[in-house]
Amino acid sequence: MLVVAFHGDDGRRATFDVSRLPLPGWHQALAAAFAERTGPAGGLRTHAAARTGWGSLVRLMRFLGSLPQPPTVPGELTPEHVTAFHAHRMATSPATARQDFTRARLLFTRPSLREQVAPQVIDHLQRRLPSPRTPMAAAGTAVPPATGTTKRLTSGYSDGELARLMAALRADAAHIRDRIRAGEDILRRYQQDPQALGEEDRALGRMLEQMDATGQVPTPPGARPNPFAPERLALAGRLFLTLRDLPPLLLLAAALSERNGETVKELPVAHRMLDDRAVEVVIVKRRRGANRWSQTVTWEIGAPGRELHTPGGFYLLLLELTARSRRLRGSPSPLLWCVWRNGYGAGLGVADDHCAPFAHSLRGTPILPTAWAAGRRRPLLADPQPGSNGAPGPGQALPLQVSFNRIKTSMEVRRTKRMGGHLPSAAKSNTMPVLFRNYLSGDPVITAWAEEVLGEALADAEQAARRAHERATQLLGGDPRVVPGPAGVTALEKTSIAPSADRQVADGGLDTGWSACADHDRHPLTGQPCEVSFLGCFHCGNCLITRKHLPRLLGLLDALSQRRQELPQEQWWQRYGPAWVAIRQDILTRFTPAELEQAPTRKPHDALLDLVENPWETP
Template sequence: MLPSGPYTPTEGEHAIASGLTVRFDGEDGRTLLVDVAKMALPGWHTAVAEALALALGATGRSRTLSSAKGLVTRVRSMLRSLSELPDPPTGPPLLETAHLQSVYNQRRITQKDVYAWRGIALFGQFLTLPPLVDTVNSSVIDYTCRQIGQTRIGQPGYSDGEFDRILSAARSDITALRDRIRLSEAAIGQTGEQEGLEGDKELVAIAESGVVPPSRSFSAHVVRLELASRLYMTIRDLAPMLVLMVALTGRNIETIKELPWEHRILETRAVEVRVIKRRRGNHRWFETATWEIGPPGRELHYPGGLYLLLHELTTRSRNTSGSASVWSIWRSGHNTGLRGIEEHFDPFARELTATAINLAGWRTRHCLHADVVDGTPPAPLAVTGNRIKTTADVRRTKQIGGHLPSAARSNTIPVLFRNYLRGDPTTQEWAHTVVAAAVSDAESSALAAHRRALHVAGGTLNVQPERSATNPHGDTPPTHTDAADTAWSACRDHDHHPATGRSCRASFLDCFHCGNCVITPDHLPGLLGLLDALAARRDQLSEADWWVRYGPTWAAIRHDVLSKFNRSEILAATEIKPTDALLDLVESPWEQT
């Protein structure tokens, strides 16, 4: 089917509407008007406006209102800082590295290096946009690419005790919210079936119209709020709901604020929701999340169950406000002039930070304190969405044994490790425990392999820690004078191996698993040098390959040889141990990787 008549395409809106005003239309449905003329350094305005038009346009990287505001704020702040210099660059061609260095030095007074330089680096990325890239000196852009204080470690998560207290407080508030709304819904249903229940007729009227009637009492705001809270979620209910949603889903709080009301239930066991992940780059925002619902009565412990409960608690308000997301609450309009159904709204529709979530006040109401360290008085617990998500990621990573590909759900593996796991003390302590246990298991396996090989080839290792009385300097072994020296020990019968009865063809590293092996104090310096060489090989091989190739030898020396010598003998041998342990000579070249 073709349209009748000629087709005239609609003219798209220009990024620069008029003069120096840049319009941004985000993919999240939010808009922004940027007046570049109000920024500092007028000589920069035209070039900055054109660069912003590209950055905020359809092909730019800024796709949401929050990212657009962040870019505009950084540009405005940098121009203001440059204008305050004694010799400011009045235009892009006059910008020099000395100007940026001066701004960096000023910001270091109040900010850490990582944050002071981050503003310079991000401004350097903005300078790569035309027409700025054609006018700014290339050495200036190269200067902003330096790595100064770029190591950023995310905030650590909570301890198990702190996290459990946070979850307990959130669940108690949501339980009270659920009970009061369901009780009111039950009362409305009974009023519809039985006439004469005067106490609930007011609730029926509110439910039918969505309008909370005015009050003539002195504290009218409080009275209306209490009345509305019997049927609707209010602003004070947002904090516990957001906290628990982030904790159970492991998603960023921004994603939770934009959850849609549309969903699909999969065989009564899971709920499927299309969520927004803002930090994935261009055109990679949306992904499908599948959350377990859990058994009845346990909705506060499963992400799918909690989402369906949130959907239930906001249904009445959402039907009134027409919200496109799952969020819809009631707010009193006595200060804003809003009346009637206008008091129902999506708190995050205009922008994600439009409604102040009072997490500090919620923490104070529940008396949440951090763990006591070294007997110091308990400090108030700082409750933030980032730390809650970090704790959820840490717990999930520990539950699956540290397998990062399985643990990385809402982030890539590098982002998960760098921003959430690396700086968390709980993760570090757990990782140290896991590594120590793994090394202990590997050592036990290597020692068992050594004992099995020794059992087949003679049963015991001949270690003679004492020198003979007639030969105190140890020029020759005290016994078995017919033993022939090998790389790190002596062999008393090279022509008859205990396991085969024939001439020995084993590696010198296998001598430590043979009953013909004789070790005296003269061999101790060489053995210590061999241990150093084996330790150096750990940097060249994977842990699994190292334990297979050198683990039994290392375990034999550590447990069956060095344990027979006293501390003074080992310290004396350490001073004269050779740096070349002959390890490269006794191994065949084709055995090395």
């Protein structure tokens, strides 16, 4: 059997005819393998996923069939064929080349094909491909690639762009809500007492009553007798949602629910109210593996009049706006979305049709979010970006690129910021690796926020190290004594060390790791022989620094900088921060620029940092 019948978990059906593909010697094995991929235990369990997998299969077979010496049966396939296919896709469609290769691997590892393909081909398919991710353009810019087309952005929006987008979505949604509620109010008043209305409203109420009963939209008086007349479309919008209403409503639902466009398009009618405070809905969450397509969510309803700000309240509003079209539709649909459309425009041969636009396919009705944003009375614009290489200059803004992916990324970024960057708490509809890899990594907003948080954390850590150094010096007799210039006996006499130790200090007889100790046998705090680490010398009143110690101190700073790359920042500041602060701020500042410039020429190769730490403390 060369026709694969598909019945997905989303209730959609399709058939895939393998016999239309080239290379007949492959057909039987391909049909069996694709049936496994789309079957109950396979990974392609929705109509969109099955169509996408079928598209990759068609492209692979057409490529193999176009070769001068094609593999006529699966056993003739070689790693070179696979490599050539990947190179061909990279040259013609680099954006989907990796996905095509991955889907080919998943197909060829099914038992029906794996047993017929050479093992080296399977090994070649299992290799790890390099990541196709490239540095993203700045948010809101459109970078023209070599082909001259506009690059599609995937990063999130800046704070200003997101604020403008949400305001526009709410404004359009409020206009749609008020328009339909105003029509329903006129219909209700007409049905109660037609004579209480004015002549114009009474004529409108008569047409609305006919529309409510039959679902058919008449031609308004004075309009052209044409089913495509704009007056007729405006009249339909008095009671029904129309196709042009979908973009702002779908996008706002995606933003409030923090879900992707696929999930929003498949919102169900069935729900459960929880004490009039929240609504419980079973939504579709794709790409989570076989038998894991559904997920139960609870959405807050919010206060009356705030339905455009809460996911539960907006869901109930959408149920209200689509209820009449669902009632008038010929066959019931479990999906929420149902709108009026011109039947002639859809090729149905009738004037009116109430349809569920996503019942058969998620791509059956194009949404075109960017066209909606550009076609508004006040078009949405991206943030102005500095110009380079002919790009728009400062003060010039491009139309804002609007997509479900960018909205989802923006919402993931904002939630992660609210959670303080704690990924386990921020991971809502995805795992932590997927959240970081697909939404947070490389996003300009999260990058700027992370740099700000990191800068504040480093500043706090430095201040904490400074305070620790100051507390230690107060307990241990004051700051280290620094003697700039030649460390002769005359210079040392100006310090408070014992006269008998002057010559020993000048000759290096009292040197420790990186300084000298004026009285090793009497610690300022305990009065006993000193037992602290050499790193603790920099907080002690017995510490004496001369010019000859500078090379070793600079070598120690280099070693501390190396440790900074090996240890977490918090641990580094706790272990080495006080010594680093003492050297940088209390010691090096006492020497002249000429002394500091000359010291690196005599810097030792080994700072001996490992010798002052226990082996188990070394990173």
